[in-house]
Amino acid sequence: MSDNHGRVINFGAGPSALPLSVLEEAQKGLLNFSGTGIGIAEVSHRSKEFTAFVDQVEKNIRTLLDVPPTHRILLTQGGGTAQFSVVVLNLLARHRLLHPTATPEETTLDYVVTGSWSKKAAEEARRLTAGHATVRTVVDARVYSKDGQSFDNVPPHAEFRFSARPALVHYCENETVDGVEFAHDAQSPAAFPFDRLLETAGAGGGALVPLVADYSSSFLCRPIPRLADHAVIYAGAQKNLGPAGLAILIVREDCIVDVDAAARLGAPPVPLILSYKQLADHGSLYNTPSVFAIYVAGLVLERMKASGGLLYYEAVNKRKAQKLYAVIHEGEQKGLFRRKVQQGSESWMNVVFEVLGEGSENKFLEGAEQEGMKGLKGHRSVGGIRVSLYNAITEPEVDKLIAFMTHFMKESSSKSEVNAV
Numbered sequence: 559m560s561d562n563h564g565r566v567i568n569f570g571a572g573p574s575a576l577p578l579s580v581l582e583e584a585q586k587g588l589l590n591f592s593g594t595g596i597g598i599a600e601v602s603h604r605s606k607e608f609t610a611f612v613d614q615v616e617k618n619i620r621t622l623l624d625v626p627p628t629h630r631i632l633l634t635q636g637g638g639t640a641q642f643s644v645v646v647l648n649l650l651a652r653h654r655l656l657h658p659t660a661t662p663e664e665t666t667l668d669y670v671v672t673g674s675w676s677k678k679a680a681e682e683a684r685r686l687t688a689g690h691a692t693v694r695t696v697v698d699a700r701v702y703s704k705d706g707q708s709f710d711n712v713p714p715h716a717e718f719r720f721s722a723r724p725a726l727v728h729y730c731e732n733e734t735v736d737g738v739e740f741a742h743d744a745q746s747p748a749a750f751p752f753d754r755l756l757e758t759a760g761a762g763g764g765a766l767v768p769l770v771a772d773y774s775s776s777f778l779c780r781p782i783p784r785l786a787d788h789a790v791i792y793a794g795a796q797k798n799l800g801p802a803g804l805a806i807l808i809v810r811e812d813c814i815v816d817v818d819a820a821a822r823l824g825a826p827p828v829p830l831i832l833s834y835k836q837l838a839d840h841g842s843l844y845n846t847p848s849v850f851a852i853y854v855a856g857l858v859l860e861r862m863k864a865s866g867g868l869l870y871y872e873a874v875n876k877r878k879a880q881k882l883y884a885v886i887h888e889g890e891q892k893g894l895f896r897r898k899v900q901q902g903s904e905s906w907m908n909v910v911f912e913v914l915g916e917g918s919e920n921k922f923l924e925g926a927e928q929e930g931m932k933g934l935k936g937h938r939s940v941g942g943i944r945v946s947l948y949n950a951i952t953e954p955e956v957d958k959l960i961a962f963m964t965h966f967m968k969e970s971s972s973k974s975e976v977n978a979v
């Protein structure tokens with residue numbers, strides 16, 4: 559049995575847990591990558607061993623997610639925040655090439671706002687496009703929340719108002735901070751309204767709607783619904799895939815455009831390092847990439863393949879989330895816990911709830927830490943508890959947390975009974 563090196567269970571939201579077997583393998587790679595005699599942090603990104611490794615990373619992502627040949631897989635630097643800007647610049651260029659005379663009012667960018675990250679993405683788009691384009695809010699989920707100000711739901715489909723010919727439509731599949739996620743069951747009212755979007759924004763070619771998804775915190779936790787209907791999917795690696803510093807892009811061919819030609823027509827200039835075309839033309843190796851992060855991600859992908867692929871992860875992740883929500887529900891019945899997100903819109907990856915009663919949250923966090931479980935404090939803007947259940951968190955680890963929560967409920971209930979006497 560392998561030694562766990564004194565590691566605790568890390569339920570943190572990101573950077574987050576990685577599989578122990580991968581970390582152990584990475585230790586070896588740090589000393590000698592792929593038989594080169596050179597460690598992975600020292601090896602040239604142009605070496606044949608590393609370029610072959612990058613090819614395999616792309617192939618594995620393609621296989622695991624069943625990415626069609628219409629889409630390229632690109633590896634780049636920066637996390638989700640960088641991609642908020644990158645996607646705006648590239649798709650504004652695409653729009654300018656398609657509609658060279660469009661006015662700023664006719665150049666619309668649609669943002670679906672269901673949580674803190676999509677809100678931030680929309681704010682960045684507004685900042686970048688001032689004078690060039692109009693950023694619209696398709697829907698703001700806070701309007702449909704229980705208290706009128708929180709992100710706790712996916713709004714009803716009838717409330718989504720898409721533009722007719724947008725330069726992009728952006729949504730965040732899983733809101734890491736708020737714990738709100740689009741349902742993957744196409745029949746669910748909390749699924750993304752793909753058909754509604756294609757009907758409205760598809761005027762002029764349904765297949766070419768520039769739909770963009772931030773998959774940073776749910777990438778590779780299960781298959782992506784309607785992947786082929788997306789123009790761009792981006793994800794920072796540091797949740798399910800590897801260390802921070804790497805972002806994965808899945809980009810439809812028609813969105814890989816000549817940004818300089820677009821700039822000549824009046825689109826904002828795009829730094830070459832941020833151009834999808836530049837990345838694609840150089841096989842993701844235009845400049846020095848985040849070599850180590852790619853290496854660890856590659857090891858994670860190999861492990862995923864060997865474990866049975868995304869259907870395996872989907873089944874395990876579903877069980878993990880369901881059993882955790884069940885115990886929170888039990889706590890709700892007892893007046894001890896309160897879930898933050900409305901039923902149907904809850905995330906599989908980030909489970910957010912409150913522990914009721916003065917000082918109870920700290921008691922919960924301290925108790926969990928004593929049992930070797932860390933990273934459970936909610937995001938500072940939301941408070942409460944957040945349990946991140948990324949792929950590297952095993953089912954027995956979730957069971958351990960559930961056992962702790964059950965014990966915590968029992969203790970809290972018996973104390974309140976004593977106080978009531």
Ligand SMILES: Cc1ncc(COP(=O)(O)O)c(C=O)c1O
Pocket residue numbers: 572636637638639640675730732733734735772773774775794
């Ligand atoms: C959904 C989502 N989008 C974007 C980001 C920003 O990522 P980064 O901090 O890597 O820029 C995060 C970070 O947690 C995220 O969870």
